[in-house]
Amino acid sequence: MMTNIHCGKCIGIDAVPVTIEIDINPGIGIHLVGLADIAVKESLLRTVTALQSLGFKIPGKKIVINLAPADLQKNGSGYDLPIALGIIAASGQLCLPGIDKYLIMGELGLDGSVRQVPGALPLVELAIKENLSGSLLPASSALEAAEYVQSKVFGVDSLKDAIRILQDADDCSDLLVWNRKDCKALSDEGCGKVNDFMDFSEIIGQEGAKRGLEIAAAGAHNVIMVGPPGSGKSSLAKALAGILPPMSLEESILTSKIYSVAGKGDIRYGLIKQRPFRSPHYSASLAAMIGGGNGGNIIPGEVSLSQNGILFLDEFCEIRKTVAEALRGPLEDRKVSISRLRSKIEYPASFMLVAASNPCPCGYYGEGDRCVCTVGQRSAYLAKLSGPIMDRIDIHLWMHSVDPSRLVRVPKGEPSSAVAARVKEARDMQIERFRGEEIFTNAEMNNRLIREYCPLSGKCKDLMTKVISSKGLSARAFSRILKLSRTIADLAGDDQIGVRHISEAAGLRFLDRMEM
Secondary structure, three states: OOOEEEEEEEEEEEEEEEEEEEEEEEOOEEEEEEOOOOOHHHHHHHHHHHHOOOOOOOOOOOEEEEEEOOOOOEEOOOOOOHHHHHHHHHOOOOOEEEEEEEEOOOOOOOOOOOEEEOHHHHHHHHHHOOOOOEEEOOOOOOHHOOOOOOEEEEEEEEEHHHHHHHOOOOOOOEHHHHHHHHHHHHHHHHHHHOOOOOOOHOOOOOOOHHHHHHHHHHHOOOOEEEOOOOOOOOHHHHHHHHHHHOOOHHHHHHHHHHHHHOOOOOOOOOOOOOOEEEEEOOOOOHHHHHHHEOOOOEEHHHHHHHOOEEEOOOHHHHHOOOHHHHHHHHHHEEEEEOOOOOHHHHHHHHEEEEEEOOOOOOOOOOOEEEOOOOOHHHHHHHHHEEEEEHOOOOEEEEOOOHHHHHHHOOOOOOOHHHHHHHHOOOOOEEEHHHHOOOOOOHHHHOOOHHHHHHOOOHHHHHHHHHHHHHHHHOOOHHHHHHHHHHHHHHHOOOOOOOHHHHHHHOOOOOOOOOOO
């Protein structure tokens, strides 16, 4: 008797169909075919042990398990549950009429428990696309898809739960993920959660830097902060997360799919609502930053996990040159392609880069006579910020230590809520402007959109000519100044870019021609 079970495999942030065919005929042995990796091959021993622990028998016949299509590499432990259910159905030990109606994935424990698998969101989307009745996933994985109410999503804790659903005899609505008690508890917990962001009012001084970060947040522009230790660079980066607007539904789905594929969405209810704030250590490897892996198991890196959020790189000048230069592609294309011998995966990587660095090895250049570095040391230190990387950073902020008298007085600054309101108004304008363009912010504009939404008057053209000539900027820097000017105009509520908008945008790029 042959049994077919619907499964899936994640390639990038999308899933493709995989069908498990199980055939039992006279003969000897269990044979697994279909380009399976070691983890899939090991599933046979786990599956057999789990079935026996629950009282099921392994037929003393030839069992052929085929993972189709045969030319697609299969990896991971998520095929345990469908293989076990297929053996039960194909051997006739139980009648499972619903086995071909659902997409089924899950790892089995030796006691028959079902453990989480990555990629729940793409798998549920695949089930909807394939017009299946629903999805049958481990409970902790199914929680990620709790908001996909257009399809049945069952969360199971054990093989017995899966059998109960597939027998189609009982009402199994209690196993639907949105009816589970743990789902309700996590939902209530999320509703009552307070974001732990530093408030702008808690940061003393640095008004110029705050203005620069407000502009960056309004248009999702990249920014670098250069200043001495203790000047507030890390605090401002953390406060920046608190003035970003909530994600739209489209942004939330895309970000959640990346985390789901990476296996970082477990024990969480529904889609990710809060914009990511990733802060890897400066010693992070190239694979950790960009993404990587071997064979068909290529997982997203920090640039993709920061999708629609912030990638904060502290001590930017201390990052290995190969890692820093690898950011060129994602910063320009807003996606990253990872190629291996037999596979090529593309992940989204549209993020705000927020970099922070000291101005010199000792950290105190520009702070009176505190700097002990030579001119050569200072030049060599900031020279680590290559021209191509700085060309892709829209806002350059030079920060100084706060006056001690201001620290003692502790003056109250503008709260983040007021800044966030202005940022949201500017973002709303951009969402309306780019409706139908598949982008959300000014920083994502291509050349066609720049020509359409950033027209310049005669005076503005003359000013841009002077700016480009005096600073020796590239064509990329020219387009980025236009994008930044558009954002500054949005914050001011102006329909057209004016001279004052271009002047402020050009003034935020000082590292292009800076001499130490």
